[in-house]
Amino acid sequence: MALTNEYIQQKLKEKFGDLVYNFEESFGMLSFEAPKDQNLKILQFLYDEDSLQFRFLTDLCAVNYPDDAGRELAVVYHLHNLTENIRIRFKVFTAVANPDVFTASQLFSSANWMERETYDFYGVNFVGHPNLKRILNVDEMDYFPLRKEYPLEDQTRIDKDDEMFGRG
Amino acid sequence: MVNDAIFTINHSLLTHNTNYLAERLINIVTMLAQQQHNIKLPEGSIEKETTTLNVGPTHPATHGVFQNIMELDGERVVSTEQTVGYIHRAFEKLAERRPLYQITPITDRLNYCSSPINNMGWHLTCEKLLGVSTPKRVDYLRVIIMELARISDHLICNSIVGVDTGAYTGFLYVMQYRELIYEIYEEVCGSRLTTNIGRIGGFERNFTNTAFTKLEKFLNEYPKVLKEFENLFARNRIFMERTQGTGGISAERALNYGFTGPNLRAAGVDYDVRVHSPYSSYQDFNFTVPVGTTGDNYDRFLVRNAEMWQSLSIIEQAYQKIQEFKGADAEVYHADVPEYYLPKKEDVYTKMEALIWHFKIIMGEIDMPKGEVYHAVEGGNGELGFYLISDGGRTPFRLHFRRPCFIYYQAYPELIQGGMLSDAIVTMSSLNLIAGELDA
Numbered sequence: 015m016a017l018t019n020e021y022i023q024q025k026l027k028e029k030f031g032d033l034v035y036n037f038e039e040s041f042g043m044l045s046f047e048a049p050k051d052q053n054l055k056i057l058q059f060l061y062d063e064d065s066l067q068f069r070f071l072t073d074l075c076a077v078n079y080p081d082d083a084g085r086e087l088a089v090v091y092h093l094h095n096l097t098e099n100i101r102i103r104f105k106v107f108t109a110v111a112n113p114d115v116f117t118a119s120q121l122f123s124s125a126n127w128m129e130r131e132t133y134d135f136y137g138v139n140f141v142g143h144p145n146l147k148r149i150l151n152v153d154e155m156d157y158f159p160l161r162k163e164y165p166l167e168d169q170t171r172i173d174k175d176d177e178m179f180g181r182g
Numbered sequence: 183m184v185n186d187a188i189f190t191i192n193h194s195l196l197t198h199n200t201n202y203l204a205e206r207l208i209n210i211v212t213m214l215a216q217q218q219h220n221i222k223l224p225e226g227s228i229e230k231e232t233t234t235l236n237v238g239p240t241h242p243a244t245h246g247v248f249q250n251i252m253e254l255d256g257e258r259v260v261s262t263e264q265t266v267g268y269i270h271r272a273f274e275k276l277a278e279r280r281p282l283y284q285i286t287p288i289t290d291r292l293n294y295c296s297s298p299i300n301n302m303g304w305h306l307t308c309e310k311l312l313g314v315s316t317p318k319r320v321d322y323l324r325v326i327i328m329e330l331a332r333i334s335d336h337l338i339c340n341s342i343v344g345v346d347t348g349a350y351t352g353f354l355y356v357m358q359y360r361e362l363i364y365e366i367y368e369e370v371c372g373s374r375l376t377t378n379i380g381r382i383g384g385f386e387r388n389f390t391n392t393a394f395t396k397l398e399k400f401l402n403e404y405p406k407v408l409k410e411f412e413n414l415f416a417r418n419r420i421f422m423e424r425t426q427g428t429g430g431i432s433a434e435r436a437l438n439y440g441f442t443g444p445n446l447r448a449a450g451v452d453y454d455v456r457v458h459s460p461y462s463s464y465q466d467f468n469f470t471v472p473v474g475t476t477g478d479n480y481d482r483f484l485v486r487n488a489e490m491w492q493s494l495s496i497i498e499q500a501y502q503k504i505q506e507f508k509g510a511d512a513e514v515y516h517a518d519v520p521e522y523y524l525p526k527k528e529d530v531y532t533k534m535e536a537l538i539w540h541f542k543i544i545m546g547e548i549d550m551p552k553g554e555v556y557h558a559v560e561g562g563n564g565e566l567g568f569y570l571i572s573d574g575g576r577t578p579f580r581l582h583f584r585r586p587c588f589i590y591y592q593a594y595p596e597l598i599q600g601g602m603l604s605d606a607i608v609t610m611s612s613l614n615l616i617a618g619e620l621d622a
Contacts, residue, residue, distance in 0.1 A: 040553055040554050040555065041310060041311075041553070041554075041555050041556075043556060045554070069437065070437055070440070071440060072440070072558075072565070072567065072584060073556070073567055073569060073582070073584040075569065075582040077571060077579075077580045078580075090569070092556060092567070092569070092584075096437070096451070096453055096458075099458045099459070101556070103554075103556065122438060122440070123435075123438045123439045123440075123592070123593070124438065124439050124440030124589050124590075124592070126592055127588065127589065127591075127592045128589065131588075135274070149266060149267060150266065150267035150270040150621060150622070151267065151270065152267075159272065159275060160274060160275055166275060166276070166278070166279045
């Protein structure tokens with residue numbers, strides 16, 4: 015039996031009821047959300063359940079939605095069932111004031127660095143991570159550069175003294 | 183004084199008084215240390231049983247900017263800690279301020295050994311979001327370029343493994359043939375390493391006859407060289423001794439670590455994006471997915487080698503298919519999408535509509551549809567994914583690159599633990615780590 019998006023949705027609904035929501039399908043990939051304290055339970059269920067077997071973590075990253083109060087940060091997991099060849103996307107949202115999310119690094123070794131990268135750029139605090147420190151940026155950095163509150167420098171800004179840079 | 187001491191040693195050698203010799207040696211060392219007052223050993227370093235060795239970040243054997251702080255017991259690696267990020271350039275942040283077509287040059291700089299695959303992967307992602315479908319001829323031309331890039335990528339990796347095991351000649355020899363590939367890129371897009379090849383919807387210009395002549399030259403000359411290269415290594419006793427049984431990983435661990443590409447296939451898992459979720463009409467081609475069993479350095483070498491033969495066969499098939507197009511189809515090199523594909527220059531100068539589109543595209547004034555898309559291609563070293571979120575604006579709201587070697591490099595300590603330092607160097611090369619991709 016080929017695994018379908020409808021079946022995955024139905025299985026998740028059976029197991030977690032109202033704790034999984036916002037199911038949608040974009041470009042053929044099923045996507046859903048859950049409360050952030052449920053992330054490990056859901057990942058473990060998707061991993062263990064015989065008919066689902068999402069055992070390959072393709073990607074883990076964060077997204078910043080500054081206008082969505084209380085849900086400013088999203089952690090996005092892309093999971094892949096390699097035998098049935100089907101991918102799903104799973105999101106948990108967290109407030110930027112309290113960015114604690116449980117780590118998936120015990121389940122997937124690959125999550126270790128991806129979570130460090132996510133912490134480095136978005137400041138998501140992965141609770142239980144064995145070595146949560148910056149990975150691509152310098153350790154002394156005191157902000158999370160990919161958050162929307164840190165815009166790229168505007169090329170047309172006029173407050174900068176160009177003479178200091180030899181192009182006055 | 184030292185000369186005196188050495189004379190004494192020589193003298194005592196003659197008298198076979200070994201105890202005396204040892205005593206004299208210790209005296210010399212102490213004497214020399216006293217002379218050099220600035221030598222101070224760290225606290226506890228005499229009692230410590232392991233040695234800390236800093237490999238990199240710019241060591242010639244690391245082939246890129248990689249630092250490893252290793253704990254060594256003699257020559258055996260006890261543990262290592264990697265430092266990455268030396269050439270981080272904030273691509274994901276930059277991409278949030280650029281229209282789609284300006285992001286292509288950023289992708290060049292990820293895995294720069296096979297830039298065209300990154301470029302094509304990005305175009306395919308955009309086309310998926312924008313709903314652009316490309317003509318078959320474009321797909322086949324793209325396949326040719328992507329497989330050429332795969333060959334050049336694997337060629338570098340395999341020959342570098344050769345260099346690290348002491349065979350420099352193979353590397354220098356095959357460089358001439360990578361040059362032939364770069365000349366084809368040059369003919370198609372004008373550049374060699376950071377190619378920025380192709381556009382959303384197709385190619386910037388049609389392949390010239392010279393490009394096809396160069397492709398034929400490559401297809402004629404390369405198989406013989408690849409065979410020769412393979413003969414140099416595959417059954418070479420020294421090479422086998424150095425690579426077999428080192429840097430191995432089981433299929434379970436490899437999957438758990440998120441391995442993809444040749445490294446995963448060497449461990450025995452036949453996952454290939456080209457087969458599992460075909461893009462750019464890969465379903466029209468016959469090829470096999472080579473797999474290994476042990477996941478060690480030797481298997482990785484063999485898998486890459488076999489993949490080069492498969493790529494050659496794919497290129498030949500694609501070239502065959504391209505020659506079968508007749509009439510107007512034989513000249514198609516882009517999809518008909520005026521919103522995203524730049525009009526011809528002569529039209530821009532003579533027609534109002536073309537001028538408007540040209541202006542809008544160049545200035546990045548094209549709004550893209552809302553949506554979230556993940557698209558993956560089989561890069562030179564694994565699954566290269568693009569996760570693009572659009573909020574309906576002119577630039578991506580968020581763009582994340584799934585960089586294969588960033589994900590599998592974290593398995594490196596496990597791969598080299600308990601092995602020799604010299605094997606750790608070979609393992610690093612055979613993983614095909616590209617600093618540009620790792621650090622993004």
